[in-house]
Amino acid sequence: MNFDDYFELGFITRVHGTQGEVVAEFDTDRPQQYKKLQSVFLLQKGQLIPYFIEKISISGSNAIVKFEDVNSHPKAFDLKGNKLFLPADKLVDRGEGHFYYHEIIGYELIDEEKGNLGPITEVYSLEHSDLLAIQYQGTEVLVPIVDSFLKKVDKKKKQILMALPHGLLAIYTEKSVKQDDGLGEN
Numbered sequence: 001m002n003f004d005d006y007f008e009l010g011f012i013t014r015v016h017g018t019q020g021e022v023v024a025e026f027d028t029d030r031p032q033q034y035k036k037l038q039s040v041f042l043l044q045k046g047q048l049i050p051y052f053i054e055k056i057s058i059s060g061s062n063a064i065v066k067f068e069d070v071n072s073h074p075k076a077f078d079l080k081g082n083k084l085f086l087p088a089d090k091l092v093d094r095g096e097g098h099f100y101y102h103e104i105i106g107y108e109l110i111d112e113e114k115g116n117l118g119p120i121t122e123v124y125s126l127e128h129s130d131l132l133a134i135q136y137q138g139t140e141v142l143v144p145i146v147d148s149f150l151k152k153v154d155k156k157k158k159q160i161l162m163a164l165p166h167g168l169l170a171i172y173t174e175k176s177v178k179q180d181d182g183l184g185e186n
Helices: 073-077 168-173
Strands: 006-016 021-026 039-044 047-059 062-067 083-087 108-111 115-125 130-136 139-144 150-154 159-162
Antiparallel strands (some): 039 083, 130 139
């Protein structure tokens, strides 16, 4: 099974009620587009296992999901923490200039001033900010994904053009200089 043919939709956070329902958190800015979802794959012991959906209700980024043949709290509890996947062909194209984080891994990050900085190696989603990771001059550099920095996404060329703030790269690449504390040695 090739994981490149799938994308991670989210994960199961907890059990809901006593009839086998679970709460899943969807990692998407448009969870409502999945309200008619009929099946997903759960990652279990390194394998993607298909689960068919009996009922789904979406509120915010969470969904209450009832899977076929999961009819009790213990069966639902066993699913807690499992990641949800869908085949890549089920992914809705967001159009030019918009992207899913998983699809930009390997894209070249181009700065308006410095040019090609290197390929994007990872995207980190933190509570208050999302960050692109690149290897620049042998060091991992984290670049905030901020609309004001983002200038263009070229899916054909697999490039992202950004206007990075002055000094961002220097934070990662300049050697730390020990400052004189003024006390001197006697």
